Amino acid sequence: MEAHGPPLEGAHLILFWLALAAYGAEAGFRLAGVAPASIRKSPVFAGVLLHTGFLALRWFLSGHAPMAGLFESLTVFSFCCAVAGLVLCRAGETDAGWGPLSILVLLPQAGAALIDKRMTPLYPALDTPWFASHVGLSFLGYGFFAAGLALGIVYLRGGEEAVYRAAGRSALYGFSAFSAGMVCGGIWAYYAWGSYWIWTPKEIWSVIVWIYFATLTHLKFIPAEAGWPGWTKRLEMGATAAGYGVVLLTFLGVSLLLRSSHSF
Amino acid sequence: MMAIWRFLTSLKTCAWAGLAFCVAGAVGSVVMGRYPELFADMDAQVFAGWFARKGFADPAPTSWLYGLLLATALFAVNAACCTAERLVRILRGEVTLRRLLPHVMHLAFLGVVLSHLVSAVYGDRIPGVAIPQGGFAMVGGTGWAMRLDRFDAVMAPEGYPRDFSATVTLFRDTTPVARGVVRTNEPLFHEGYGIYIKNFGTTPWGAPYAVFDANRDSGATAILAASLLFTAANLLYLFPSRRNDA
Numbered sequence: 001m002e003a004h005g006p007p008l009e010g011a012h013l014i015l016f017w018l019a020l021a022a023y024g025a026e027a028g029f030r031l032a033g034v035a036p037a038s039i040r041k042s043p044v045f046a047g048v049l050l051h052t053g054f055l056a057l058r059w060f061l062s063g064h065a066p067m068a069g070l071f072e073s074l075t076v077f078s079f080c081c082a083v084a085g086l087v088l089c090r091a092g093e094t095d096a097g098w099g100p101l102s103i104l105v106l107l108p109q110a111g112a113a114l115i116d117k118r119m120t121p122l123y124p125a126l127d128t129p130w131f132a133s134h135v136g137l138s139f140l141g142y143g144f145f146a147a148g149l150a151l152g153i154v155y156l157r158g159g160e161e162a163v164y165r166a167a168g169r170s171a172l173y174g175f176s177a178f179s180a181g182m183v184c185g186g187i188w189a190y191y192a193w194g195s196y197w198i199w200t201p202k203e204i205w206s207v208i209v210w211i212y213f214a215t216l217t218h219l220k221f222i223p224a225e226a227g228w229p230g231w232t233k234r235l236e237m238g239a240t241a242a243g244y245g246v247v248l249l250t251f252l253g254v255s256l257l258l259r260s261s262h263s264f
Numbered sequence: 265m266m267a268i269w270r271f272l273t274s275l276k277t278c279a280w281a282g283l284a285f286c287v288a289g290a291v292g293s294v295v296m297g298r299y300p301e302l303f304a305d306m307d308a309q310v311f312a313g314w315f316a317r318k319g320f321a322d323p324a325p326t327s328w329l330y331g332l333l334l335a336t337a338l339f340a341v342n343a344a345c346c347t348a349e350r351l352v353r354i355l356r357g358e359v360t361l362r363r364l365l366p367h368v369m370h371l372a373f374l375g376v377v378l379s380h381l382v383s384a385v386y387g388d389r390i391p392g393v394a395i396p397q398g399g400f401a402m403v404g405g406t407g408w409a410m411r412l413d414r415f416d417a418v419m420a421p422e423g424y425p426r427d428f429s430a431t432v433t434l435f436r437d438t439t440p441v442a443r444g445v446v447r448t449n450e451p452l453f454h455e456g457y458g459i460y461i462k463n464f465g466t467t468p469w470g471a472p473y474a475v476f477d478a479n480r481d482s483g484a485t486a487i488l489a490a491s492l493l494f495t496a497a498n499l500l501y502l503f504p505s506r507r508n509d510a
Contacts, residue, residue, distance in 0.1 A: 222276060
């Protein structure tokens with residue numbers, strides 16, 4: 001880690017706090033029932049720009065992708081949730097997704113604010129481009145799955161067809177990003193640890209997330225019918241929303257509750 | 265017979281197999297921590313060898329693995345039958361070649377599962393080959409002797425290793441067959457085996473030593489190819505014009 005002096009280190013933390021404030025403002029407005037005129041004029045859009053500056057500066061200062069440790073994991077998670085929202089919740093009908101999603105963007109960033117923010121050196125095993133691609137793509141997938149929860153809730157509360165389609169895209173985009181992240185992780189593990197697969201709770205849960213969303217993307221093609229479990233759009237949306245719980249268990253639950261050599 | 269075929273090609277089967285996998289995996293992730301004496305050495309040998317030794321000896325704590333394997337098998341057979349049915353319909357002229365990307369993904373997924381099966385049966389794990397600098401050690405049953413020519417470590421002021429590397433030479437009988445530098449993320453590959461540096465330290469007499477693993481995953485190249493095929497098809501599938509549900 002090179003020394004760039006306190007001014008830049010301070011500046012990058014200011015960007016972090018400003019992004020947090022912007023996400024907080026977005027959540028506050030949404031909870032008060034105030035929606036911006038367009039997404040480009042919203043606090044969350046400004047928050048994403050500030051957050052991009054924060055992450056870029058931290059990358060520059062630390063010399064590695066800012067994705068190691070709990071602080072960086074949480075803030076990248078928040079960033080990816082916001083980016084996924086910008087991709088999926090742009091149009092009029094899907095804008096309602098920002099109601100729940102603004103909370104999902106805010107919470108990890110607020111959680112990160114409570115954690116030690118010092119830049120730590122990277123362990124040799126993490127010092128590879130496969131680390132950034134594996135973690136970055138996985139978090140991008142998590143972000144889309146968070147958007148899926150928000151859109152699923154909106155649909156279940158009387159949302160329109162456009163919301164259903166956007167929620168379907170969240171599962172597909174998230175699955176795609178997560179799959180690519182798993183491929184990168186497998187390549188990295190092969191070079192770093194001698195096998196693309198090791199038996200740890202984190203790896204098992206990663207495949208659970210993959211299988212869950214692989215199955216979910218098939219649900220919409222099952223003809224609707226009466227009787228349990230009643231394959232309907234509402235079931236699909238419920239499963240899309242519940243997928244976020246699987247993601248949280250994988251991301252935080254396994255790291256904090258179960259013993260695994262693969263953290264965050 | 266038709267009922268079995270309908271079951272194997274059904275999307276509902278896919279849904280239930282997926283759910284079964286999730287449940288079995290979730291249970292397993294907890295059970296693994298409760299029985300470390302049983303599961304701690306799962307990565308010290310290939311899966312088939314471990315399962316033959318422990319999977320039948322203690323069925324209760326390993327029952328989640330049976331569920332996981334059955335769900336995976338059903339998931340794979342379901343994907344294969346779904347694609348086979350599609351191909352049959354194409355051959356009969358009932359459907360066109362359009363919208364085939366999901367089936368390319370099915371085939372790639374099958375490639376990953378089958379290649380992993382090959383690795384799990386025909387792979388090899390030789391953990392914990394410890395060698396002092398200048399010394400030799402046999403590498404499992406490969407017939408190679410490995411010499412640690414030189415070990416270098418760059419330590420940070422805080423005391424953690426910033427970088428470490430080992431120059432090693434592999435011998436068969438007395439003839440050198442491979443030489444190279446092994447460091448984290450940069451193994452030495454020879455005849456299908458990867459030599460990985462795992463640990464290092466100092467012997468009681470002051471010489472540095474390094475600990476290596478030698479692993480062979482026979483299906484790794486095929487898994488990489490299938491994974492890349494899956495990713496490519498998946499990325500193309502993201503274009504709305506290529507999806508029925510766009």
